[in-house]
Amino acid sequence: HFCVSAPLLKMPMCCGMARNNRVPNGVQQTDYATALLDLSRDANIIAMSIFCPCVQTAMNKADIDGRECNVCDVMCSYLVAYGQGNVMGCPVDLEYFTRQQIRSRYNMRMDACSDCCSTCVLYWCTSCQNAREIALRKQGEIRVVVLPGGSMPAIPGVPEQQVMSQ
Numbered sequence: 531h532f533c534v535s536a537p538l539l540k541m542p543m544c545c546g547m548a549r550n551n552r553v554p555n556g557v558q559q560t561d562y563a564t565a566l567l568d569l570s571r572d573a574n575i576i577a578m579s580i581f582c583p584c585v586q587t588a589m590n591k592a593d594i595d596g597r598e599c600n601v602c603d604v605m606c607s608y609l610v611a612y613g614q615g616n617v618m619g620c621p622v623d624l625e626y627f628t629r630q631q632i633r634s635r636y637n638m639r640m641d642a643c644s645d646c647c648s649t650c651v652l653y654w655c656t657s658c659q660n661a662r663e664i665a666l667r668k669q670g671e672i673r674v675v676v677l678p679g680g681s682m683p684a685i686p687g688v689p690e691q692q693v694m695s696q
Contacts, residue, residue: 560638564662566648566655572662579657583620584608586657591628593664594635620653629660636667 569576578586584607591607592599611621626649633640649656 560636562638562659562663563666564659566652566659568662569655569658572658572665575658575661576654579654579661583654583657584611586661587621587625587628590657590660590664591624593661593668594628594631622649622653625649625653625657625660629656632660632663636663 564571575586578589585604588603588607589599592603607621607624610624626645629645629649630640630642632638633645645656
């Protein structure tokens with residue numbers, strides 16, 4: 531993390547933004563349930579992220595907004611990607627904002643720097659991870675395991691020992 535002390539503002543800064551520390555007492559923050567490079571699941575999501583990145587990004591954004599994805603979502607995603615001169619066709623900024631919205635919606639630890647870097651450098655992996663996370667959360671397959679050092683999400687079928695050692 532690129533965190534520095536900002537004595538004049540009397541708050542720590544991370545990548546030029548104040549950290550979001552607004553967590554109610556007793557509420558455990560979590561992180562993503564699957565690893566960024568966990569590409570062993572969901573071949574459909576992987577294929578969509580690689581070959582049709584604008585479509586996957588539009589689907590992720592619509593899912594986290596709680597609505598159906600439509601043609602306008604895909605077209606706007608496409609226009610954002612190519613309007614920025616991005617020859618790869620990856621709407622990186624939309625996926626970053628979707629990632630931040632996922633963290634906020636599911637009370638995950640906010641990490642703007644990491645999200646920015648992963649989205650810019652590993653766009654396809656980030657898009658896949660976002661899609662997996664939204665799907666798992668919507669299906670209710672994630673529970674929070676409280677550990678001595680904090681908490682983390684757990685997925686049914688994964689032994690507790692494996693979850694605790696991650």
